[in-house]
Amino acid sequence: xxxxxxxxxxxxxxxxxxxxxxxxxxxxxxxxxxxxxxxxxxxxxxxxxxxxxxxxxxxxxxxxxxxxxxxxxxxxxxxxxxxxxxxxxxxxxxxxxxxxxxxxxxxxxxxxxxxxxxxxxxxxxxxxxxxxxxxxxxxxxxxxxxxxxxxxxxxxxxxxxxxxxxxxxxxxxxx
Numbered sequence: 001x002x003x004x005x006x007x008x009x010x011x012x013x014x015x016x017x018x019x020x021x022x023x024x025x026x027x028x029x030x031x032x033x034x035x036x037x038x039x040x041x042x043x044x045x046x047x048x049x050x051x052x053x054x055x056x057x058x059x060x061x062x063x064x065x066x067x068x069x070x071x072x073x074x075x076x077x078x079x080x081x082x083x084x085x086x087x088x089x090x091x092x093x094x095x096x097x098x099x100x101x102x103x104x105x106x107x108x109x110x111x112x113x114x115x116x117x118x119x120x121x122x123x124x125x126x127x128x129x130x131x132x133x134x135x136x137x138x139x140x141x142x143x144x145x146x147x148x149x150x151x152x153x154x155x156x157x158x159x160x161x162x163x164x165x166x167x168x169x170x171x172x173x174x175x
Contacts, residue, residue, distance in 0.1 A: 103163025
């Protein structure tokens with residue numbers, strides 16, 4: 001995506017990257033939109049990177065594409081492929097690659113209508129962990145037939161670039 005400047009139409013909540021600290025971007029602020037992937041937006045405001053949730057897309061004149069799922073052969077069960085599809089719609093705020101292809105998802109378990117997800121972060125001290133966990137929950141809750149999602153942040157084994165998909169490595173130029 002090409003960077004572009006937009007103006008906020010109302011006060012807009014956001015989270016500073018990488019600390020996760022809450023920030024309010026005032027109405028009429030000029031911000032630089034740097035990433036519009038998945039269900040959230042990464043912007044530069046007053047020289048700081050921030051994440052704006054999809055629920056506040058209207059404040060920057062945008063909308064969030066609804067998450068859609070292909071019909072599965074399991075009309076009354078949770079399809080694990082749908083969960084992975086939802087996970088691929090969540091993007092790291094600093095890296096234009098989804099968290100599944102970054103290798104941040106260690107495990108997905110489904111028991112009836114409940115999903116349990118183990119995920120990690122690219123850096124253990126990243127303050128965006130709680131923000132990403134909530135975004136994962138929001139996106140995965142949209143999976144048909146799913147009623148509950150638990151996400152656990154784990155750091156064993158530690159994340160490394162080797163955990164990225166080949167596509168992610170090519171996108172980022174790391175092999």
